[in-house]
Amino acid sequence: MATSLKVGILLTAIGVDANGSLFLIAYSVVDAENDSNWLWFLECLRNVLQAHTTHLFGPENLVFLSDQQKGLIQAVEQLFPDSPHGFCLRHLEDNMHHLFKNTELKSLLWKAAHATMETVFNQALIDMRSINPVCVDWLLQTANPEHWAELYFKGKRYGHLISNIAEAFNVKLMEAHEMPILAMLEEIRQQLMGWFASRRQLENNTAGTIVSGVQLQIQKLINERVSGTRS
Numbered sequence: 339m340a341t342s343l344k345v346g347i348l349l350t351a352i353g354v355d356a357n358g359s360l361f362l363i364a365y366s367v368v369d370a371e372n373d374s375n376w377l378w379f380l381e382c383l384r385n386v387l388q389a390h391t392t393h394l395f396g397p398e399n400l401v402f403l404s405d406q407q408k409g410l411i412q413a414v415e416q417l418f419p420d421s422p423h424g425f426c427l428r429h430l431e432d433n434m435h436h437l438f439k440n441t442e443l444k445s446l447l448w449k450a451a452h453a454t455m456e457t458v459f460n461q462a463l464i465d466m467r468s469i470n471p472v473c474v475d476w477l478l479q480t481a482n483p484e485h486w487a488e489l490y491f492k493g494k495r496y497g498h499l500i501s502n503i504a505e506a507f508n509v510k511l512m513e514a515h516e517m518p519i520l521a522m523l524e525e526i527r528q529q530l531m532g533w534f535a536s537r538r539q540l541e542n543n544t545a546g547t548i549v550s551g552v553q554l555q556i557q558k559l560i561n562e563r564v565s566g567t568r569s
Contacts (some may be wrong), residue, residue: 348366352507395420402421403501434477442469479485
């Protein structure tokens with residue numbers, strides 16, 4: 339994600355931890371958002387990931403999700419050729435609505451994105467074409483379905499169709515964005531240390547190897563299945 343500052347641009351790579359909370363992997367301040375800066379940033383990210391998480395570099399193990407920022411698509415293709423790259427559906431929806439201004443088209447876009455059967459996906463596009471054929475042509479030329487439709491996406495993104503995790507991080511550090519660069523970086527560091535410490539403390543009493551949030555989800559599913567069987 340790229341965030342404009344008073345001076346420069348903050349580039350961030352954000353993941354999701356086992357409990358579904360945001361996890362900042364890397365961040366840097368550059369002079370502008372362009373091809374060379376994204377390439378440099380992702381080279382640094384790749385070096386760190388290769389050193390500590392080599393298992394992620396198998397085909398389709400590592401997934402990217404972005405707003406299609408300038409230079410980022412090409413950098414991912416070059417440095418992470420085996421990693422599927424998902425485009426934020428909200429960003430795609432906003433661009434489409436800006437051009438065609440039809441709320442029904444937005445609903446059909448989400449229907450196509452969530453489709454798990456080809457017939458459902460194709461019908462959504464047929465319905466869109468009946469409203470505005472130019473819209474469908476624009477959509478397919480702007481973003482190949484393998485970047486935004488569940489049916490054609492090659493990796494696993496576990497329901498993350500939009501980049502709300504990155505946006506949530508941006509909101510949490512809104513005040514830091516107004517600081518001088520060194521002060522901002524220190525504020526981010528302290529915030530991260532606080533998050534990591536509190537999460538570590540939260541899991542200190544968790545038995546087994548599965549984190550508490552996942553344990554609760556599994557137990558909920560078990561209870562629902564048992565309750566359904568009894569009824």
